[in-house]
Amino acid sequence: MIIIKDLTFAYSGQPPIFQGYRLEIGRGEALSIIGPSGCGKTTLLYLLAGLRRPQSGSIIVDQKPVSRPRPRSGLVLQDHGLLPWQTVRENARLGLTIWGFYGSDGRHAPVDEKISFHEADQRVDAWLAKLGIESLRDQYPLQLSRGQRQRTAIARTLAMQPDLLLMDEPFSALDAPTREELQKFIIDLHDSSDLTYVIVTHDIEVAVVMGKKILVLEKGCHQKARMIDNACAGFAAGRRQNEFQKTCEDVRQLLGSLT
Amino acid sequence: MSNRLNMRAALIGLLMFFAIWQTLAWLIHQPIMPSPFQVLPIFAGSLFGELGVHFLASAGRVLAAIALAVVTAVPIGLGLGQIPRANRIFAPLIAIVYPIPKIVFLPVIYVLMGITDISKIFLIALIIFFQILVVVRDEAANLHPELILSVRSLGAGRRALFRYVYFPASLPAVLTALRVSVGTAIAVLFIAEQSLTTYGLGYYIVIETYQVLRYPQMYAGILAMSLLGLALYFVIYNLELKVNRYRAEEQN
Numbered sequence: 001m002i003i004i005k006d007l008t009f010a011y012s013g014q015p016p017i018f019q020g021y022r023l024e025i026g027r028g029e030a031l032s033i034i035g036p037s038g039c040g041k042t043t044l045l046y047l048l049a050g051l052r053r054p055q056s057g058s059i060i061v062d063q064k065p066v067s068r069p070r071p072r073s074g075l076v077l078q079d080h081g082l083l084p085w086q087t088v089r090e091n092a093r094l095g096l097t098i099w100g101f102y103g104s105d106g107r108h109a110p111v112d113e114k115i116s117f118h119e120a121d122q123r124v125d126a127w128l129a130k131l132g133i134e135s136l137r138d139q140y141p142l143q144l145s146r147g148q149r150q151r152t153a154i155a156r157t158l159a160m161q162p163d164l165l166l167m168d169e170p171f172s173a174l175d176a177p178t179r180e181e182l183q184k185f186i187i188d189l190h191d192s193s194d195l196t197y198v199i200v201t202h203d204i205e206v207a208v209v210m211g212k213k214i215l216v217l218e219k220g221c222h223q224k225a226r227m228i229d230n231a232c233a234g235f236a237a238g239r240r241q242n243e244f245q246k247t248c249e250d251v252r253q254l255l256g257s258l259t
Numbered sequence: 260m261s262n263r264l265n266m267r268a269a270l271i272g273l274l275m276f277f278a279i280w281q282t283l284a285w286l287i288h289q290p291i292m293p294s295p296f297q298v299l300p301i302f303a304g305s306l307f308g309e310l311g312v313h314f315l316a317s318a319g320r321v322l323a324a325i326a327l328a329v330v331t332a333v334p335i336g337l338g339l340g341q342i343p344r345a346n347r348i349f350a351p352l353i354a355i356v357y358p359i360p361k362i363v364f365l366p367v368i369y370v371l372m373g374i375t376d377i378s379k380i381f382l383i384a385l386i387i388f389f390q391i392l393v394v395v396r397d398e399a400a401n402l403h404p405e406l407i408l409s410v411r412s413l414g415a416g417r418r419a420l421f422r423y424v425y426f427p428a429s430l431p432a433v434l435t436a437l438r439v440s441v442g443t444a445i446a447v448l449f450i451a452e453q454s455l456t457t458y459g460l461g462y463y464i465v466i467e468t469y470q471v472l473r474y475p476q477m478y479a480g481i482l483a484m485s486l487l488g489l490a491l492y493f494v495i496y497n498l499e500l501k502v503n504r505y506r507a508e509e510q511n
Contacts, residue, residue: 046408049412050412051408051411051412069411069412069413069414071414073412074412075408075409075412076409077405077408077409078405079405080403080405080406080409081405081406081409081410082406083406083410083423083424083427084505085427085428085502085505086505094410094413094423095413095414097423098410098413098414098415098419098423099414101418101419101422101423102414102416102419107416108414108415108416108419109414140505142505142506153409156413157413160413166412
């Protein structure tokens with residue numbers, strides 16, 4: 001699904017964060033990226049999203065090099081992603097509205113999918129219902145809790161039926177029950193489709209729950225990918241608590257040894 | 260924005276206004292201060308005649324100037340707000356030109372642009388232009404980078420960002436700037452219309468009536484100009500209430 005080849009990236013006037021970096025992420029993968037703040041994990045996610053461009057090397061998603069945001073990649077950020085002057089429903093529809101604005105041009109919107117105004121409304125309402133916020137659809141983001149806002153942002157992204165979901169600290173600002181519910185929601189969605197997702201987090205437990213593979217980033221310049229296979233991702237019933245704690249401890253130690 | 264003017268308040272205001280006017284007319288008791296009972300019939304009678312033509316000429320100039328200022332200032336303001344490097348270069352210049360009373364350029368504009376309507380419209384547009392430029396620039400600069408990124412990730416290019424983010428984000432500020440500057444714009448229009456034209460309320464009030472001592476007619480002109488300012492103010496004010504609805508709902 002994703003192939004990163006010899007990636008080099010630096011912010012202007014600063015030493016490179018990635019140099020000759022290589023990484024492959026298979027289709028249907030569930031990947032967590034963890035590391036201390038300032039380690040470049042958000043930068044890596046933005047590179048995957050096509051919001052930043054590498055100085056050299058290439059990022060290939062679904063066999064095509066990424067040079068701009070691709071219609072089938074969805075992005076969910078921690079906060080500030082909703083338009084305050086639009087209702088929940090209008091916000092959740094925004095991606096489809098933008099597709100309609102450009103038409104199916106293959107650059108901004110997928111060529112293979114034409115969606116009518118009415119279908120777009122129905123699809124958005126269906127996602128609002130699945131996320132349990134259909135009753136809030138005429139409210140404005142300022143009237144909502146953080147969790148409700150994040151549900152809206154997730155509905156907006158999923159309404160575009162992405163095959164790749166990129167998330168940057170999507171659950172960090174949420175209370176524990178909401179966090180767990182939304183984590184479950186994404187994991188179930190992943191398990192019932194061929195969705196690939198990448199989640200960036202600084203929280204070890206979130207990384208272990210969400211990632212079947214965990215990519216560990218340290219501070220400084222990254223040259224080689226450090227990946228951990230994680231057997232105890234998800235919320236499977238009767239999860240072996242000890243094993244989960246042990247994996248968390250492993251990740252913690254690896255992070256500690258790197259900084 | 261919560262103290263919305265209702266019909267009753269507007270009526271009371273109008274009554275007080277005419278009561279004070281009538282009192283002054285009694286006290287001063289000179290031709291320069293006619294009673295509203297003398298002026299209002301003239302106003303009503305000539306609004307659909309001679310006065311109406313002058314009213315339309317003035318209104319046309321103000322609206323054209325507003326349109327010209329908005330279509331130039333909004334894109335430039337958005338550009339400056341989005342490109343910090345450009346803003347750093349132009350900010351000092353804008354800071355210096357912004358407070359200059361633009362009417363001092365009246366003679367220069369007449370010489371350079373000719374004595375047509377275009378020079379009058381340009382002068383008024385210049386006043387509104389800087390008001391809007393500054394607020395749009397600041398609004399665009401204050402948008403969260405995360406918001407822009409997440410909308411870009413939905414596929415939005417420059418055009419869609421303008422349509423769905425920058426324009427609606429700066430619209431409330433544009434309207435506020437317009438509402439505040441429309442008074443100055445009409446004041447400048449009044450001065451600009453006193454020469455080199457034969458249409459407009461400024462011309463009507465000074466040349467056609469004041470200078471030939473037709474005081475009641477002059478007051479009809481003053482009423483018309485007040486009406487122009489008032490109408491523009493309330494139209495803009497109501498648009499503001501509409502676009503700020505999402506903020507009002509939050510307080511409920």
